[in-house]
Each structure stands twice: as structure tokens, then as C-alpha cells.
Amino acid sequence: MEEDKNNITFNIYGGSNQILPNATKAEQHFYGDQFAKEALRKGAAAEPPLTDDERRLLVYIEKEESLRNYEAQLAVCENAADVGKVVAMMCENEPLITEERIVKEEFIKTLLPFINGVDKGRGISNLRVQINNAWSERKRTLRNK
Numbered sequence: 001m002e003e004d005k006n007n008i009t010f011n012i013y014g015g016s017n018q019i020l021p022n023a024t025k026a027e028q029h030f031y032g033d034q035f036a037k038e039a040l041r042k043g044a045a046a047e048p049p050l051t052d053d054e055r056r057l058l059v060y061i062e063k064e065e066s067l068r069n070y071e072a073q074l075a076v077c078e079n080a081a082d083v084g085k086v087v088a089m090m091c092e093n094e095p096l097i098t099e100e101r102i103v104k105e106e107f108i109k110t111l112l113p114f115i116n117g118v119d120k121g122r123g124i125s126n127l128r129v130q131i132n133n134a135w136s137e138r139k140r141t142l143r144n145k
Helices: 033-043 052-058 064-075 080-093 105-114 124-143
Strands: none
Touching (some): 052 064, 052 105, 064 105
8 A cells, every 4th residue: 555645634623724735834933921031032123223322321331221221211301300310310220320420521411412301401510400409319318218
């Protein structure tokens, strides 16, 4: 008895299936909870390369992920006081951003490209005052915990 190698049997039990007799390639992807994280990581869009402004700020920040987080927070600031609060948080969380550094003109200038929502009070001296105020308030809050 000779076996016919062209016979194929499909047993289909539920789901949606498509049979393509002329297909040259078939792929099947199974994503369960143990595979979802890996599949999402591979399929996720790569982060865009850092801009020059982002690289200048990254000098003070340990992780690129943190940089993106701070950048987003600075982008939604509506006034210099909001910027001061974000900088105070950065000072608390980033070892390279010190109490002395946050009021230096060089550091404040690195923040300017990210605070587009701040129309008034974008001057270095006003931002310095607001950063000092926010940092003083943050230190008081931390001491009282």
C-alpha cells in the first residue's frame, strides 16, 4: 500500500482559521501571559534618539528613562514655581543633582528647552528663586516625616 504524501488533514476545533492552499509561508503567533511581556518589548517602538538638549540634561541624570520622565514633567509646567517643584524632586532623586548645582546658571539653562509651557518668569534669576523656594519647602517636608 503506497502512502500519498499530498494528503493533509486539518482538525479544527473552534477559533477562526483560514486555509490558503497557495500560500508560500504561514506564521502562527501564540501570546499568553508568560510571552506577552517579551512580545510587547520586541514590538514596541524604539525610543527616538536623544536630542542635543536631552544629552545636556542627561549629564546630571543616571537613567535615560528618568530623563524622559523629568522631561515630560517639565513640559507640563505652567509657571516657574512648577519648574521649581520638579527640580526639587530631581534634586532629591538624582545623586548628581545637588543642592548647590540646582541654582547654578549652567544647570538652569539646561532646563529651558523643556519648559515651553512657561511663558512668564523664564529668566534665570526668577527660576533660581522658585527652585530655591521649592527646595526649601521640600527639605522642610522631608524633615517633618
